[in-house]
Amino acid sequence: QVQLQESGPGLVKPSQTLSLTCTVSGGSISSGGYYWSWIRQHPGKGLEWIGYIYYSGSTYYNPSLKSRVTISVDTSKNQFSLKLSSVTAADTAVYYCARRTYSSSKTYYFDYWGQGTLVTVSS
Amino acid sequence: SSELTQDPAVSVALGQTVRITCQGDSLRSYYASWYQQKPGQAPVLVIYGKNNRPSGIPDRFSGSSSGNTASLTITGAQAEDEADYYCNSRDSSGNLPVVFGGGTKLTVL
Numbered sequence: 677q678v679q680l681q682e683s684g685p686g687l688v689k690p691s692q693t694l695s696l697t698c699t700v701s702g703g704s705i706s707s708g709g710y711y712w713s714w715i716r717q718h719p720g721k722g723l724e725w726i727g728y729i730y731y732s733g734s735t736y737y738n739p740s741l742k743s744r745v746t747i748s749v750d751t752s753k754n755q756f757s758l759k760l761s762s763v764t765a766a767d768t769a770v771y772y773c774a775r776r777t778y779s780s781s782k783t784y785y786f787d788y789w790g791q792g793t794l795v796t797v798s799s
Numbered sequence: 800s801s802e803l804t805q806d807p808a809v810s811v812a813l814g815q816t817v818r819i820t821c822q823g824d825s826l827r828s829y830y831a832s833w834y835q836q837k838p839g840q841a842p843v844l845v846i847y848g849k850n851n852r853p854s855g856i857p858d859r860f861s862g863s864s865s866g867n868t869a870s871l872t873i874t875g876a877q878a879e880d881e882a883d884y885y886c887n888s889r890d891s892s893g894n895l896p897v898v899f900g901g902g903t904k905l906t907v908l
Contacts (some may be wrong), residue, residue: 709809713812722813722885722899722900722901722902723834723842723899723902724899725885725898728896728897738897739895742816772841772842779847779848780848782828782829782830782848783848784888784889784897785832785844785848786832786834786842787847787853789841790908791841795893
């Protein structure tokens with residue numbers, strides 16, 4: 677059973693960089709067909725996709741956040757990470773890591789999620 | 800268009816059938832996946848592909864698609880099905896590989 681676990685500071689100061697890591701267990705991050713993703717949810721709001729990374733290092737980011745986001749992967753530790761720079765209060769949200777599976781040319785889905793971690797941006 | 804549109808709220812009587820819909824141009828090209836989210840919990844995948852349920856998801860959950868509309872149907876809704884439901888797909892315009900609907904709050908009466 678694949679499990680994902682987010683870790684990182686729960687409080688970040690404005691203008692600083694938010695850094696989170698997702699540790700994957702029960703499966704290899706280097707397996708093909710999976711896109712390791714970050715998704716956030718503002719309090720009381722819907723889901724917002726931040727970006728994903730393939731084990732090879734290829735990334736794709738939400739254009740609305742692209743200038744501030746970096747996602748990286750460490751296959752030796754079976755981890756992938758999120759950095760979001762120049763944060764403001766608007767970045768306060770629950771951040772989830774998730775595995776996106778490519779099943780066919782028409783079928784993509786997030787089958788495993790971390791439990792989420794609340795990150796508050798405040799001085 | 801890179802949008803998926805859901806009704807904000809839907810209600811159903813206990814034991815009855817409810818359909819939650821998701822509309823978007825991308826659904827003409829890609830299947831929707833559906834997620835159930837209860838308060839304070841991470842989303843859980845309930846339907847993916849043409850009509851597939853992950854292991855552990857009750858068979859009262861089913862999915863369908865027609866044109867630009869995907870539907871999640873709960874046949875015989877239970878109290879524990881009260882939750883937010885989100886649809887998700889890939890954007891067909893190429894601008895955004897991942898797009899979520901705004902979510903539907905399901906109330907079981």
